[in-house]
Amino acid sequence: MNKLELNIRHRTVSILDKYFTGESIDYKKIFAVILPIFVDQAFLILMSLLNTAMISSAGVAAVSAVSMVDSLNIFLANVFIAVATGGTVMVAQYKGSGNSAMVSKTATQAISACTIFSVLISALVIIFHTPILNMLFGKADADVFQNARIYLIGSCLSYPLIAIFQAVIGSLRGVGETKPCLNLSLLMNLTNTILNVLLITIFKMGVEGLVISTILARVLGMVASLIYVLKYNESIRFRFKNALHLDLSILKKVMFIGLPFAAEQIFFNGGKLLTQTFIVQLGTLSMTVYxxxxxxxMLYQIGPNSLGIAIVTIVGQCVGRRNIEDARKFIFSLIGLSSISFVFAGLLLLPLFPLLIKLFNPPDEIVPTIFTLILISAIAQPILWSPSFIMPSALRAAGDSNFTSIASLLSMWLLRVVLGYILGITLGFGIIGVWVAMIVEWGARGIIFGWRFKGKKWYAHKLV
Known part of the structure; x- marks a missing residue:
């Protein structure tokens, strides 16, 4: 190694020590948490992009139906993912405080709670799927509506499978074991993509093929995740007999974090769904643009999304040790890293837009509008997205769940929904007006959470 290489290495280590090393954790452990999550998120988003491109071969109606129902899927799935996040926060804080017995008990109870929530949600949506679709997408074309019905019922059948998988992954992330999370996620998502290629591209099964591949992949993911925590993991020590016994004292703490977050996700994604109904009024092409x-x-958000997930483990463990100085330092550093990630993504991906858009085979007349949306996002994200989404994840990891949920709900409904309607429908700016309202809402969220972070109340909750 020559002198220049040694100098570069020394400066890199010096920067990493300055921004990513503290008393609680050093930069090596932080990046050991982040990197598997980054690979996982990159794979998930690339596969999602590929799946959207594959389903586009079934026509504009199929793309629109899948997009609409996926918004509803995210809305519903986030309820049990929120409960899993409550488990992640509690597990991380118990890990930080050194209480291994409570790590195991909390993880087990989080898995049980997620299972119960997902089964209830799945049953209710299957029973009432027709009025739900009529309420949300009644103005959609008949072929879009029929595809949406098939995809929604199939998705509901897979909710308990993905809920158990997410609860296991959340608990493993809480103790900082992100490598097995990556392996399990790769197994499930690779299976999903291979089945999509087989059923959608080769056998031309359209939305039905997408449903079958989703259910089969999630069955595999759930089984593999349970086998891992039953037989191969020492931190969680999951046992079915313990999962069948609900411990109300532990569940209460998990729900203290999880329920406000679940309520936030219901109303936040409910606002997104309401925004989708504006777009339905603008026609099938606008839905396809969206x-x-x-x-x-989502390609631009691979790095920042990874940091938003990782920060729950990092800040949770710092707060479990009651080291608030480290927590503050890492929050600043990870938000900065997120903004840098957006800049790199923009420089890399904007020139590739002509190639990316070919994946979707859109009608030529909507390509300029899609490019306008992407350009607006590429400019706004480095400044506005990171404090808007990474900061609340950090506050929630410290136990500040009520404030973050209320602030998110108010900004969503007052700005993204109301302003989106005014700009998109009333003033006639269409899909671009709806998109600009979303950007404005990011800015407002960032200001609110930044103000909260300056004070002391966000870390005043003692959960462990």
């Missing part, structure tokens, strides 16, 4: 724009924008 679906493709969101799919491409």
């Amino acid at each position: 679906a493709i724009g969101n799919a491409i924008m």
Whole structure:
């Protein structure tokens, strides 16, 4: 190694020590948490992009139906993912405080709670699927509506499978074991993609093929995750007999974090769904623009989304040790890293737009509108997205769940929904007006959470 290489290495280590090392945890452990999550998120989003591109071969009606129902799926799935997040926060804080017995008990109870919530949600949506679809998408074309019905019922059948998987993954992330999370996620999502290629591209089964591949992949993911925590993991020590016995004292703490977050997700994604109903009024092409724009924008968010997930473990463990100085330092550092990630993504992906758009085979007349949406996002995300989404994850990891949920709900409904309607429908700016309202809402959220972070109340909750 020559002198220049040694100098570069020394400066890199010095920067990493300055921003990512504290008394609680050093930069090596932080990046050991982040990197598997990054690979996982990259794979998930690339596969989602590929799946959207594959389903586009079944026509605009199929793309629109899948996009609409996926918004509803996210809305519903986030209820049990929120409960899993409550488990992640509690597990991380118990891990930080050194209480291994409570790590195991809390993880087990979180898995049980997620299972119960997901079964209830799945049953209710299957029973009432027709009025739900009529309420949300009644103005959609008949072929879009029929595809949406098939996809919604199939998705509901898979909710308990993905809920158990997410609860196991959340608990493993809480103790900082992100490598097995990556392996389990790769197994499930690779299976899903291979089955999609087989059923959608080769056998031309359209939305029915998407449903079958989703259910089979999630069965495999659930079984593999349970086998791992039953036989191969020492931190969680999951046992079925313990899962069948609900411990109300532990569940109460998990729900203290999980329920406000679940309520936030219900209303936050409910606002997104309401926004979708504006877009339905604008026609099938506008729905397709929105679906493709969101799919491409997710590529820009691979790094920042990873940091938003990792920060729960990192800040949770710092707060479990009551080291608030470290927690503050890492929150600043990870938000900065997120903004840098957006800049790199923009420089890399904007020139590739002509290639990316070919994946979706959209009608030529909507391509300029899609590019406009992506350009607006690429400019706004480095400044506004990171404090808007990474900061609340950090506050929630410290136990500040009520404030973050209320603030998110108010900003969503007052800005993204109301302003979206005014700009998109009333003033006639269409899909671009709806998109701009979303950007404005990011800015407002960032200001609110930044103000909260300056004070002391966000870390005043003693959960462990």
